Amino acid sequence: MSxxxxxxxxxxxxxxxxxxxxEGKVAELDEALVQFIRRSLNFPGTTGVHLIxxxxxxxxxxxxxxxxxxxxxxxxxxYASELFQQYKAxxxxxxxxxxxxxxxxxxxxxxxxxxxxxxxxKMAIVTWLAxxxxxxxxxxxxxxxxxxxxxxxxTGVVVSLVVITxxxxxxxxxxxxxxxxLNKN
Numbered sequence: 001m002s003x004x005x006x007x008x009x010x011x012x013x014x015x016x017x018x019x020x021x022x023e024g025k026v027a028e029l030d031e032a033l034v035q036f037i038r039r040s041l042n043f044p045g046t047t048g049v050h051l052i053x054x055x056x057x058x059x060x061x062x063x064x065x066x067x068x069x070x071x072x073x074x075x076x077x078x079y080a081s082e083l084f085q086q087y088k089a090x091x092x093x094x095x096x097x098x099x100x101x102x103x104x105x106x107x108x109x110x111x112x113x114x115x116x117x118x119x120x121x122k123m124a125i126v127t128w129l130a131x132x133x134x135x136x137x138x139x140x141x142x143x144x145x146x147x148x149x150x151x152x153x154x155t156g157v158v159v160s161l162v163v164i165t166x167x168x169x170x171x172x173x174x175x176x177x178x179x180x181x182l183n184k185n
Contacts, residue, residue: 012047012068012069012070012071013068013069013070013071013072013074013075013103014066014067014068014069014103014104015066015067015075015101015102015103015104016064016065016066016101016102016104017064017065017066017067017099017100017101018062018063018064018065018099018100019062019063019065019095019099020061020062020095020096020097021054021061021062021063021094021095021096022061022093022094022095022096023061025093025094025095026054026061028094029063029091029094029095030053030063032087032090032091032094033051033063033065033091034051036087036091037049037051039083040078040083040084040087043078043081043083044074044077045069045070045071045073045074045075045077045078046067046068046069046074046078047068047069047070048066048067048068049065049066049067049068050065050066051063051064051065052064052065052066061096066104072103079101118182118183122181122182123182126174126175126178126182127171129174130166130170130171130174131162131166134162134165134166134170135158135162137165138158138161138162138165139158142154142157142158142161143158146158
């Protein structure tokens with residue numbers, strides 16, 4: 001396993017799911033989701049679930065579900081499991097179409113290690129601790145080789161290197177390292 005893959009696995013795997021509910025079926029789906037979430041928390045590799053309900057009286061019929069797993073492999077096993085297939089069969093008459101699932105890869109995923117997200121000031125400190133040295137590093141390493149390019153191109157190249165380094169190495173490693181502090185009440 002590469003260092004980048006290890007770093008990503010240490011930060012876990014997170015996905016956002018949206019489910020559109022059929023008219024008049026919100027209460028029934030809500031109950032089914034709550035029951036399913038309770039059962040699913042014991043599935044191997046599951047590290048958390050957050051349910052985002054539609055605002056009462058808004059006319060919105062869309063639920064949001066944030067699921068966290070130890071790794072992408074745990075996520076794949078969960079969605080292929082009999083438990084999940086049974087939930088889908090039990091609720092297909094309550095939803096419109098298929099649920100939309102998208103992995104969370106950005107900064108929003110890095111701070112999802114505990115039961116509650118850490119305070120914003122802690123997230124800001126960790127982000128600064130990650131961004132500052134990486135910007136300095138890539139500016140110093142790549143900058144001298146890019147002097148013949150337009151300053152906007154140089155900035156674009158450096159920012160691209162910074163984002164790649166943050167997303168695949170530094171943020172997963174740093175949030176894992178600092179998770180006891182981040183998740184401390």
